[in-house]
Amino acid sequence: MSHNQPLACDLTAINDNERATHKTNAEKVFTSVEEWQELSDGYGFRLPTGTGIIEKAGAFIARERQCCPFFTFTLVVTPDGGPIWLKLTGNEEVKEYIKQNVIPQLDISNNNSWELPDNTTQ
Template sequence: MKQLTILGIVLLSFQAMAQKKESCCSEDAAMACKLTSAEFKERKATIIENLKKEIVETVELKNGMKYAFKDSDETIAMLADFIKTERQCCDFFNFGLSVSAQKKYVYLELTGPKGVKDFIKSELSL
């Protein structure tokens, strides 16, 4: 009897974990920024606006966007800061940061579930 109770608890735990993973990581997971409107407006007016000024090329990907920036230590630091903060408020994003060997460009890839391109264009205006 004791073993059945423990087995039941374990099975319920696995089921809850599977549901949690499914809801946060599925293709249809809701995309919404966790910042308040005031916080988001400030972020959009500062960090995101500064990034937009530095973009030299935009490429539309199947599941997101790719941006090229001129290579500099300042740009790399700005992009790293963007990723560090953005992943906390928009946890559905996948981030890719790469630096060309020729030190010409730094690339940022923002990808995610279905609909992420529309979110990037409308909410981030990137």
Template sequence: MAECNCCKSTSNIACNIGSFNSEERIRYDELRKELNVNRSIEELPNGYRFIYPNQPTLLLTIVEWISYENRCCPFIEFSLQVSGEADFIRLDLTGDQAVKDLLKEEFHLG
């Protein structure tokens, strides 16, 4: 299994990928791979917004991924915006500057 870059962070924050057993780690990697497709990203002052098409199965994937990510990276604040009338699901990942820097590195946000 590939190790996430955030585990190598030099800041005071670091992910606890060890909070997953081997099956959970495999599922986490699968979810993350799925969520890297068909998304757009906006930079926020304190993080990033991930924008996805508003599809019920995708919403479930996002929520499941958040449940894992929240365990290994509890310092990230998650905000999910969804409405049946909206075309998009918006997922904000935010925190202080160290969190934003980690997100930029981990998600290759240039």
């Protein structure tokens, strides 16, 4: 995607049967968010460490990238049972899109009690 290209989701990229499953899975991921943090290029969402959340987040990423190719997804699983973070990032338009469309739907108060891992590359 060019940085000048407008944001546009391709809703036809996911067929009707998969779309219903994707919507349900996305709701499960985002209703489980325990905290969010603003990043320079997007947002990070702390997920619970319970069973199945990594698989749900992975399934969300696999489908969402088909219809919304402007997101960069990073799933950070920290050692020793530590926090799990889903990062949605991109250019300034992407960050604003997340701020307007994702953050308001989260049913949490932002609690900055955890540090979001900065170094996710080796």
